[in-house]
Amino acid sequence: MSEKITIYDIAKKLNITAATVSRALNNNPKIKESTRELVLKTAASMNYKQNKLALALKSGRSNNIGVIVPRIDSNFFASVIRGIEEELQPHGYQVIICQTHEDPQRENENLYTLIDAQVDGILMSVTDVADENTGAFHYVLEKNVPLIFFDRSKDISGVSSVTINDFKGGYIATKHLIDEGCRCIAHLSGDQSLAIFKNRFLGYKQALLDNGMTFKEEYVINVKSAVEAGKDAVETLLKLPIAPDAIFSSSDFAALGAIQELKERNISIPKQFCVAGFSNEPFTKFMELSITSVDQSPLEMGKMSARVFLEQVDKTETIKIEKKVVLAPELHIRKSSSRTSS
Amino acid sequence: MSEKITIYDIAKKLNITAATVSRALNNNPKIKESTRELVLKTAASMNYKQNKLALALKSGRSNNIGVIVPRIDSNFFASVIRGIEEELQPHGYQVIICQTHEDPQRENENLYTLIDAQVDGILMSVTDVADENTGAFHYVLEKNVPLIFFDRSKDISGVSSVTINDFKGGYIATKHLIDEGCRCIAHLSGDQSLAIFKNRFLGYKQALLDNGMTFKEEYVINVKSAVEAGKDAVETLLKLPIAPDAIFSSSDFAALGAIQELKERNISIPKQFCVAGFSNEPFTKFMELSITSVDQSPLEMGKMSARVFLEQVDKTETIKIEKKVVLAPELHIRKSSSRTSS
DNA sequence: TAACATTATGTAATCGATTACACGAAAGTA
DNA sequence: TACTTTCGTGTAATCGATTACATAATGTTA
Numbered sequence: 006m007s008e009k010i011t012i013y014d015i016a017k018k019l020n021i022t023a024a025t026v027s028r029a030l031n032n033n034p035k036i037k038e039s040t041r042e043l044v045l046k047t048a049a050s051m052n053y054k055q056n057k058l059a060l061a062l063k064s065g066r067s068n069n070i071g072v073i074v075p076r077i078d079s080n081f082f083a084s085v086i087r088g089i090e091e092e093l094q095p096h097g098y099q100v101i102i103c104q105t106h107e108d109p110q111r112e113n114e115n116l117y118t119l120i121d122a123q124v125d126g127i128l129m130s131v132t133d134v135a136d137e138n139t140g141a142f143h144y145v146l147e148k149n150v151p152l153i154f155f156d157r158s159k160d161i162s163g164v165s166s167v168t169i170n171d172f173k174g175g176y177i178a179t180k181h182l183i184d185e186g187c188r189c190i191a192h193l194s195g196d197q198s199l200a201i202f203k204n205r206f207l208g209y210k211q212a213l214l215d216n217g218m219t220f221k222e223e224y225v226i227n228v229k230s231a232v233e234a235g236k237d238a239v240e241t242l243l244k245l246p247i248a249p250d251a252i253f254s255s256s257d258f259a260a261l262g263a264i265q266e267l268k269e270r271n272i273s274i275p276k277q278f279c280v281a282g283f284s285n286e287p288f289t290k291f292m293e294l295s296i297t298s299v300d301q302s303p304l305e306m307g308k309m310s311a312r313v314f315l316e317q318v319d320k321t322e323t324i325k326i327e328k329k330v331v332l333a334p335e336l337h338i339r340k341s342s343s344r345t346s347s
Numbered sequence: 348m349s350e351k352i353t354i355y356d357i358a359k360k361l362n363i364t365a366a367t368v369s370r371a372l373n374n375n376p377k378i379k380e381s382t383r384e385l386v387l388k389t390a391a392s393m394n395y396k397q398n399k400l401a402l403a404l405k406s407g408r409s410n411n412i413g414v415i416v417p418r419i420d421s422n423f424f425a426s427v428i429r430g431i432e433e434e435l436q437p438h439g440y441q442v443i444i445c446q447t448h449e450d451p452q453r454e455n456e457n458l459y460t461l462i463d464a465q466v467d468g469i470l471m472s473v474t475d476v477a478d479e480n481t482g483a484f485h486y487v488l489e490k491n492v493p494l495i496f497f498d499r500s501k502d503i504s505g506v507s508s509v510t511i512n513d514f515k516g517g518y519i520a521t522k523h524l525i526d527e528g529c530r531c532i533a534h535l536s537g538d539q540s541l542a543i544f545k546n547r548f549l550g551y552k553q554a555l556l557d558n559g560m561t562f563k564e565e566y567v568i569n570v571k572s573a574v575e576a577g578k579d580a581v582e583t584l585l586k587l588p589i590a591p592d593a594i595f596s597s598s599d600f601a602a603l604g605a606i607q608e609l610k611e612r613n614i615s616i617p618k619q620f621c622v623a624g625f626s627n628e629p630f631t632k633f634m635e636l637s638i639t640s641v642d643q644s645p646l647e648m649g650k651m652s653a654r655v656f657l658e659q660v661d662k663t664e665t666i667k668i669e670k671k672v673v674l675a676p677e678l679h680i681r682k683s684s685s686r687t688s689s
Numbered sequence: 690t691a692a693c694a695t696t697a698t699g700t701a702a703t704c705g706a707t708t709a710c711a712c713g714a715a716a717g718t719a
Numbered sequence: 720t721a722c723t724t725t726c727g728t729g730t731a732a733t734c735g736a737t738t739a740c741a742t743a744a745t746g747t748t749a
Contacts, residue, residue, distance in 0.1 A: 009735090011734095011735055011736080012735070012736065013735075013736095021698075021699085022698070022699055022700080023735085023736080023737095024698075024699065024700080024701095024736095024737080024738075025697085025698055025699075026736095027735095027736060027737060027738085028697095028698085028737090028738090031737085033738095035696070035697060035698085036697070036698085037696080037697060037698090040697080040698085054459075054462070054463055055463065055735090055736080056404075056465065056734085056735050056736070057463050057464050057465060058400060058403045058404045058409060058464075058465045058734085058735080058736095059404055059704090059734070059735035059736040059737090060735080060736060060737080061400045061404075061704095061736095062398075062400045062401055062403075062404050062703095062704050062705070062706095062734090062735085062736080063703075063704050063735080063736055063737055063738095064704085064736090064737080065704075067400060068464075069411075069443070069464075076429065077419075077425050077428055077429050077432065078422065078425040078426045078428075078429045078646075079425075080420065080422070080425075083419050083420040083421075083422075083425040084420045086419055086420075086444065087418065087419050087420045087446065090419065090444060090445075090446055091446070094445075099443045099444075099445075099460070099461075099464060100443065100444050101411070101441045101442065101443055101444075102428065102432060102441075102442050102443075102444050103432070103436075103441075104429065104432055104433070104436075117396075118441070119441075120396070121396055121397065121399050122399050122400075122410075122411075122441060123398065123399060123400045232633075261633055268635070287629075287630060288629060288630035288633045288634075291574075291603055291630045291633075291634065292630075292633065292634060292635065293610070293634065293635050293636065294635065304420075351705090353704095353705055353706080354705070354706065355705075355706095363728075363729085364728070364729055364730080365705085365706080365707095366706095366707080366708075366728075366729065366730080366731095367727085367728055367729075369705095369706060369707060369708085370707090370708090370727095370728085373707085375708095377726070377727060377728085378727070378728085379726080379727060379728090382727080382728085397705090397706080398704085398705050398706070400704085400705080400706095401704070401705035401706040401707090401734090402705080402706060402707080403706095403734095404704090404705085404706080404733095404734050404735070404736095405705080405706055405707055405708095405733075405734050406706090406707080406734085407734075690749100691748100691749090692747100692748085692749085693746100693747080693748080693749100694745100694746080694747070694748090695744100695745080695746070695747085696743100696744080696745070696746090697742105697743085697744075697745090698741105698742085698743075698744090699740105699741080699742075699743085700739105700740085700741070700742090701738100701739095701740090701741100702737100702738090702739085702740100703736100703737085703738085703739105704735105704736095704737095705734105706733100706734095707732100707733080707734090708731100708732090708733085709730105709731095709732085709733100710729105710730085710731090710732100711728100711729080711730075711731100712727105712728090712729080712730095713726105713727095713728090713729095714725100714726085714727085714728100715724100715725085715726075715727100716723100716724080716725070716726090717722100717723080717724070717725085718721100718722080718723075718724090719720100719721090719722085719723100
């Protein structure tokens with residue numbers, strides 16, 4: 006029914022060559038004004054649409070960029086992607102989504118697939134930072150495809166990154182708990198091979214030390230980012246000789262679980278026990294007992310990553326710029342830790 | 348540094364033609380076994396990767412599919428996209444994301460852009476159903492690109508859709524409130540030009556009538572899907588001569604706002620007042636006073652949409668199949684409406 | 690008017706892969 | 720031995736656009 010209209014069809018109709026049509030459509034100054042107008046009018050009337058694939062093949066640029074995340078149905082990653090899409094759309098780029106489900110092999114496959122698909126850049130949040138196998142990453146770099154890490158990054162030369170200052174995030178959350186009068190603060194940490202969790206932990210530790218409090222290993226519990234894990238952690242913590250009176254959790258979900266378990270045990274929040282989480286998930290502010298949390302400004306992170314990509318893509322290919330953007334975390338103080346103001 | 352390796356490079360090295368290389372790589376049976384092995388080995392050693400753009404241009408299939416949603420950072424849409432990605436990834440398709448921000452013009456632009464980019468199919472949730480301007484949609488259909496609506500659909504011949512039974516969703520939620528002993532149930536509705544909201548409303552109405560209750564216009568309030576809107580609605584409802592004792596909200600966010608406002612006024616939930624929402628947003632089950640809500644199984648909706656696409660794409664192009672898949676909603680009963688069980 | 694500059698357009702290669710058709714060589718058949 | 724298949728590979732067109740180079744048409748100058 007609708008045959009594809011190409012520049013050859015236009016050329017034939019006007020008794021000129023495809024080259025002239027192409028030039029006319031691209032506003033090449035060497036084309037006579039009358040010809041240009043004729044071509045433009047004819048193209049419109051024939052409902053011509055440029056075939057981007059042909060253009061991509063010729064130019065070597067697909068105008069697609071790939072985004073790799075552990076999973077898309079998390080508020081954080083979805084917001085980052087939103088930021089990326091909004092920033093790149095005006096520049097004519099389309100965003101291709103890939104998920105790793107925290108599987109390093111999936112991550113590798115995604116990288117190869119995206120390069121195969123000739124994307125013009127890859128923005129990603131790394132899944133397994135500890136994995137020594139950086140083959141796929143170097144493969145990307147060899148192809149001179151800009152690679153940008155956001156949130157979770159890996160230390161690879163030539164790769165830019167956009168992260169938040171997780172150390173500071175851990176620090177201000179912990180400092181806040183101290184300021185609220187908490188004397189013994191526990192920490193629910195995440196996978197320490199990931200810099201984000203490591204730094205949140207280090208920020209927590211430093212805040213304790215800077216404020217004359219002692220740091221003890223047994224108050225740090227490694228948890229998965231899940232409600233159940235938070236409950237279990239509280240159970241463990243309350244068995245300690247000296248029970249803590251506050252928790253700084255590197256995950257909002259674990260913080261929620263902790264709160265649920267504390268309530269179960271009739272421990273009053275924030276009076277007897279304060280809790281702060283990390284990520285500022287939407288639910289933290291919806292709760293009746295709203296949860297204090299560190300915001301990571303995911304939308305801004307996405308936009309910034311996109312901007313870094315745009316900078317890289319314009320540069321001469323031979324120059325490797327390595328830009329490290331670090332965004333500031335922001336503590337949202339809510340009921341779960343507001344003794345003074347409530 | 349890393350020049351792109353093409354089949355011509357392999358051909359030159361082996362003193363054969365690119366055609367033979369292509370055939371060997373594609374397991375064409377006409378190729379001598381020894382030649383095939385040689386080519387495969389050489390290709391591997393030269394680190395050859397097929398250029399998908401060239402393939403796409405030749406075959407007319409990009410192996411990309413476009414997904415258009417109002418916004419990606421909503422749990423519902425993100426989950427649908429997750430489902431789509433997981434179902435299509437094994438089939439070699441990449442997912443391109445577009446957002447409309449509820450702007451019909453953006454929606455049109457996205458449609459044209461995706462077709463320009465030669466996607467093999469478009470899966471979308473419609474932004475403005477009332478808009479009579481279906482030009483972009485027909486443009487897609489003329490190009491014989493499979494178009495599938497999910498959740499929010501528009502009635503266009505030749506277009507398949509995957510939705511949930513919103514009527515039933517509204518019905519079972521309302522029936523549940525009736526069963527809990529509520530005598531006067533209000534409804535927070537959404538944009539009635541969207542079938543999903545219209546049907547939730549109709550289900551609500553029918554449940555009332557089927558159970559000997561009277562339906563009154565003044566108990567139906569049109570709200571935006573936002574917390575504030577829910578609060579305002581409660582304020583309005585409580586001013587009525589006979590105040591309602593329950594709310595069925597077509598949005599979880601409005602339901603949350605309603606609950607907050609009711610609590611503010613010291614109305615006890617669920618004893619004096621029951622509330623049920625729609626969408627089963629993550630926060631509904633996290634609340635201390637968890638919120639009853641209708642689940643739309645977004646992941647399943649995404650997977651199903653992808654499957655419908657896969658069916659369409661294989662068929663001969665001339666046959667227009669129009670498949671309407673309707674998923675069953677599921678009511679998750681929680682504290683905000685559990686008088687009997689709690 | 691001859692010589693030259695300028696302008697607009699045509700010719701053909703290119704991007705990288707696929708594939709209908711052609712063709713030579715080997716194998717099978719009479 | 721002569722003829723027909725079969726097999727494996729080469730030739731060249733194709734997908735749709737861009738662009739270096741060639742060339743025709745027009746204008747300018749001495």
